Amino acid sequence: xxxxxxxxxxxxxxxxxxxxxxxxxxxxxxxxxxxxxxxxxxxxxxxxxxxxxxxxxxxxxxxxxxxxxxxxxxxxxxxxxxxxxxxxxxxxxxxxxxxxxxxxxxxxxxxxxxxxxxxxxxxxxxxxxxxxxxxxxxxxxxxxxxxxxxxxxxxxxxxxxxxxxxxxxxxxxxxxxxxxxxxxxxxxxxx
Numbered sequence: 795x796x797x798x799x800x801x802x803x804x805x806x807x808x809x810x811x812x813x814x815x816x817x818x819x820x821x822x823x824x825x826x827x828x829x830x831x832x833x834x835x836x837x838x839x840x841x842x843x844x845x846x847x848x849x850x851x852x853x854x855x856x857x858x859x860x861x862x863x864x865x866x867x868x869x870x871x872x873x874x875x876x877x878x879x880x881x882x883x884x885x886x887x888x889x890x891x892x893x894x895x896x897x898x899x900x901x902x903x904x905x906x907x908x909x910x911x912x913x914x915x916x917x918x919x920x921x922x923x924x925x926x927x928x929x930x931x932x933x934x935x936x937x938x939x940x941x942x943x944x945x946x947x948x949x950x951x952x953x954x955x956x957x958x959x960x961x962x963x964x965x966x967x968x969x970x971x972x973x974x975x976x977x978x979x980x981x982x983x984x985x
Contacts, residue, residue, distance in 0.1 A: 795860035795886055797978055800848055802870050807831035808848040808877060812866070820845070827867075848874065852881040860886030862910065862978075871899030875907065890934055894924055901928060910934045910956060926951055934958050934978065937965055945973050960985075 799812040804827055811834075817823045820837040835844045846854075848863075855861055861883075865871055871889070878887060889900045890910035897909050910932035911925040917939050918924075925933050933948055937957040948955045954975035960966050961980050969977050970985075977985055 795862050795888070795976075796855065797862040797864060797890070798851060799864045799866050800870060800874055801826055801866050802873075803831045803834055804828050805830040806873075808870055808874060809834055810846050810848065810851050814867075816845075848877050849881060852878060852883045855883070855885065856881065857884045860888075862888045862890050864912070865889060865891040865893060865896040865900075868893060868896065871896035872903045875900050875903040879904075888932065890932075894928065897928055897930065908932065912958070913939070915939060922948060922951055922953065925953055932956055932975070937969055940969065940972060940974070942972060949973070 798810045800808050801811045801814070802808055809831065811826055813819065814827065815823065815825055816837055820839050822837050826834060831847065837845060839845055863874055865874060874889065888908040888910055889897060890912055891897050892912045892914060894911065897911060900907050900909065909928065909930045911928060911930045912934040913921055915936045915938055930953065932954045934956045937960045940957050945955050956976035956978055957969050957974055958978035959980060960969050960977050963984055966977065966979065966984050979985055
C-alpha cells in the first residue's frame with residue numbers, strides 16, 4: 795500500500811501534501827490552506843510535477859495499488875470518504891489520522907472502512923481505549939514506542955499494528971524481528 799497525506803486548499807479541495815506550507819516541496823512559499831486548487835496546481839513540485847488532487851491520485855491508483863489516506867487536517871474526513879466513493883476506487887484502502895474526530899467522521903460516512911488510529915511518540919496512559927472505541931482496525935505506532943508486549947496487547951483486542959516512519963536499515967531490521975502487521979517507511983525498497 796502507498797501512504798499519502800491529505801490536506802485541504804483554501805477553496806475546499808483535497809490534495810496530497812505532507813506539510814501545511816508549500817515551502818519545502820515547491821518553488822513557492824506559503825500555507826496551502828490560503829491557496830486555491832488552481833494556485834496549488836500551478837506550483838512546480840520538482841521537474842514541473844504538480845501537487846495532485848485526491849481525485850487525481852485515486853483515479854491513477856485504482857486497480858493498481860492500495861492506499862492509506864492520512865487525514866492531516868480537521869474537517870476533511872467525510873469529504874475524503876465521499877471522493878473515494880465517487881471515484882469508485884478499487885483496491886485496498888485505509889484511512890489514518892492522529893485526529894480522532896476525522897476518523898469518527900469517516901466511520902459515520904463509511905461504517906465498514908479500515909481505519910488506522912495514529913499515536914505519537916507520547917503514548918496516552920491507555921493507548922488502545924480510543925482505537926477500540928472508534929472500532930479501528932489498525933493502530934499506527936511510532937517505531938520508538940513499539941514493544942512486543944504492546945503489539946501483543948493490540949493483537950489481543952483485534953487491532954493490527956503498523957510502525958511508522960521506519961527509515962534506517964537498522965530500525966527496519968529491528969522492526970522486522972517483531973510481530974508487526976506492517977511497516978511504514980519513506981524507503982519501501984529497504985523493507
